[in-house]
Amino acid sequence: MSTKSIREEFLKGLWDENPIFRQLLGLCPTLAVTNAVINGFAMGMATTFVLIFSSLVVSSIKKLIPSQVRIASYIIIIATFVTIADRFMAAFFPPVSKDLGPYVPLIVVNCIILGRQEAFSSKNTVGRSLIDALGMSLGFTLALLLLSSIREILGMGTFLGHQVMGAWFKPWIIMILPPGAFITLGILLAIALHIEHKTRSRS
Amino acid sequence: MNLSTRMVVVLTAIGLLSGGLLTSVGLLTEERIALNKQREIEAAIIQVVPGTRSSEKLYEEKDLSVYGGKNEEGSLIGFGILTSGIGFQDKITFMLGTNTALTKINSLNIIDQKETPGLGAKITDRKFFLQYWENKDCSISLSLHRPAVSAPKELGPSEINTITGATVSSEAVLDAVNSTLERLRKLKNEGKLSKKE
Numbered sequence: 001m002s003t004k005s006i007r008e009e010f011l012k013g014l015w016d017e018n019p020i021f022r023q024l025l026g027l028c029p030t031l032a033v034t035n036a037v038i039n040g041f042a043m044g045m046a047t048t049f050v051l052i053f054s055s056l057v058v059s060s061i062k063k064l065i066p067s068q069v070r071i072a073s074y075i076i077i078i079a080t081f082v083t084i085a086d087r088f089m090a091a092f093f094p095p096v097s098k099d100l101g102p103y104v105p106l107i108v109v110n111c112i113i114l115g116r117q118e119a120f121s122s123k124n125t126v127g128r129s130l131i132d133a134l135g136m137s138l139g140f141t142l143a144l145l146l147l148s149s150i151r152e153i154l155g156m157g158t159f160l161g162h163q164v165m166g167a168w169f170k171p172w173i174i175m176i177l178p179p180g181a182f183i184t185l186g187i188l189l190a191i192a193l194h195i196e197h198k199t200r201s202r203s
Numbered sequence: 204m205n206l207s208t209r210m211v212v213v214l215t216a217i218g219l220l221s222g223g224l225l226t227s228v229g230l231l232t233e234e235r236i237a238l239n240k241q242r243e244i245e246a247a248i249i250q251v252v253p254g255t256r257s258s259e260k261l262y263e264e265k266d267l268s269v270y271g272g273k274n275e276e277g278s279l280i281g282f283g284i285l286t287s288g289i290g291f292q293d294k295i296t297f298m299l300g301t302n303t304a305l306t307k308i309n310s311l312n313i314i315d316q317k318e319t320p321g322l323g324a325k326i327t328d329r330k331f332f333l334q335y336w337e338n339k340d341c342s343i344s345l346s347l348h349r350p351a352v353s354a355p356k357e358l359g360p361s362e363i364n365t366i367t368g369a370t371v372s373s374e375a376v377l378d379a380v381n382s383t384l385e386r387l388r389k390l391k392n393e394g395k396l397s398k399k400e
Contacts, residue, residue: 035320069210073217080221084228091232094239098315155321173321 002124006131013135019112020143020185021192026112030144031181033103037160040148042096044141046089046104050081051113051140052133059121059129074117075108082107112140150184151175243314244298248272248283251300251310258283261396267386269396272300279303282396284387285314288379291371293317295326299380301341305388308345311336311380323372332373335364344381347373 002009019025029047033039057077065073086104089097097104107113116136121129152158155175157165165171174180204212248258252272261282262269270283281303287296295316300309313327325331339345340360348362349370358364365373390396 065213066206066210068206069214072214076214076217076221080224083225087228087232087236091235091239094236094243101317171321176320 002120002128002132006128009128009131010135013132013137013139014142015139017136018139018143018192019136020140021189022196023112023115024189025115026110026140027185029103029106029110030147031178031185033100034144034148034151034181034184035155035176036099036152037145037148038096039099040144041141042089042093042100043103044137044144046082046085046100047107047110047112047140048137049085050078050107050110051116051137052130053081054078054113055116055121055129055133056126058117059124059126062122065122070122071114071118074114078113078117079108112136147181147184147188150188151180155180244270244285247285247298247312247314248300251298251312252281252283253300253309254280255283262390267383269387269390271396281309282387284383286379286383287315288375288382290316290326290375291318291323291369295372295375295379297376297379299383301384301387305384305391306340306342308336308339308341308380310338311376313376318369318372323366323369325366325369326372326376332364332366332376339363341380341384345377347377 004012013019015022017023020027020030026047029043033043054074054077058074082105085107086097089100089104116133120132124132149159152160153164154172155177157163157169157171172180175184245258248270249255249272252258254274255272256275257273257277258270259273260268261271266287268285270285271279272281272283274280282301282305284299284301285296286299287294289295293316295318296314298312298314300311301307302309311333313333316324316326318324318326327333335355335358337355343361345361345363347365347370348358349365351365351367352358355364363373363377387396
C-alpha cells in the first residue's frame with residue numbers, strides 16, 4: 001500500500017517518477033510518433049484513456065484474480081481498452097488514426113500501462129489507482145508534447161501545422177526522422193538528470 | 204474452489220466480458236469507419252476527375268479499383284483509378300484520374316504512403332511532385348526527367364519531374380502508374396470498364 005498523500009500520488013507522475021524522463025518506460029511510442037505535435041498529443045490521449053480505465057478495472061477486481069494468471073488478465077483488460085481507443089479514433093478522427101497507424105494497437109505492449117497495473121493498481125485502492133493513473137498519463141502526455149514540439153519546430157518549422165519559423169529557416173529534416181527522436185530524447189534526458197542532481201545536492 | 208478452477212473461471216470471465224464489450228464497440232463504430240473510407244474515396248475521385256457529380260465503381264480486383272466519374276447529365280467523363288505500388292518503405296496507395304480514352308492523366312493524388320518524411324514523403328506535395336502529373340499525355344509510357352527541373356513547362360508532355368533525393372519514391376509511383384495504365388487498357392479492350400447494365 002502506498003502511504004503518500006493524494007497530492008504526492010498525483011505529482012510523482014509529473015517529475016519524480018515521470019514515465020519517460022525518470023523511469024524510461026514506453027519509449028517505443030515516444031520515439032515513433034513524436035514527429036508532429038498532433039500525433040504526440042493523440043498518442044498521449046489514447047494512452048491516458050487506456051491507463052485510466054485499465055487501472056480502474058484492475059484495482060477493483062484485484063482480489064478476484066489469482067496471482068498466477070494476473071499478467072494474462074491485465075493484458076486482456078489493457079488490450080480491450082486499446083481496441084476501443086483504436087476503433088473510436090478510426091471512426092471519429094480518421095486522419096490522426098491514419099498517421100498513428102500501428103502505434104495505437106501497440107499501446108497494448110506499452111510498459112507504462114502494464115507496469116502501473118503490476119506496481120500500483122494491483123496493490124492499492126481504486127481511488128489511489130485513479131490518481132496514480134491520472135498523474136502518470138499527464139506526465140507521459142507532457143513529455144510527448146515537449147518532444148514532439150521540439151521535433152516539429154526544428155524538423156518542419158511548424159507547430160501544429162502552423163508556420164512558426166521565418167523564411168530564413170531551413171528545416172532540419174533529421175529531426176522528424178528516427179535519429180532526431182533519439183537525439184532529442186537523449187538531450188532531454190541529460191537535462192532531466194542534471195536538474196535532478198542539482199536539486200538532490202542542494203537538499 | 205481450488206486454484207486451477209479459479210484461474211480458469213477468472214480468465215474465462217474476463218475474456219467473455221472483454222469479447223462482449225468489443226463486439227458492441229465494433230458494431231457501433233463499424234458503419235462510421237466504412238463511411239469515412241467511402242467519403243475519402245469519393246473526395247479523391249472528385250479531385251482527380253474534375254467536374255464529377257456522381258461516381259460509380261466499374262471494376263474491382265485485388266489492389267485495383269476503377270471508379271467512373273459522371274457529370275450532371277450522367278455521362279462518363281473519366282476514370283478514377285485506386286491502386287498501389289511498392290515504395291521505398293511500404294505500399295504507396297494512390298488515385299489516378301484519366302479521361303475515358305485513357306490517353307490523358309488529369310491528376311494524381313496520394314492516398315496513403317509511409318515514405319521517408321521530408322524526402323520520399325514529398326510525393327504527397329503538390330509543389331514538389333503532384334503538379335507535374337497534371338494534364339499529362341499518357342498515350343505513350345510516362346518517363347521521369349532527371350535531373351529535376353524547376354518549372355512544369357520545361358518538361359515534355361509525357362515527362363514527370365523527379366524529386367531530388369527521392370528517386371526511389373518517384374520511380375515507384377511512375378512504375379505503378381505505367382503498369383496500371385497498361386492493365387487498364389487491356390481491361391477496356393475486353394470491355395470490362397463499360398457500365399454494367
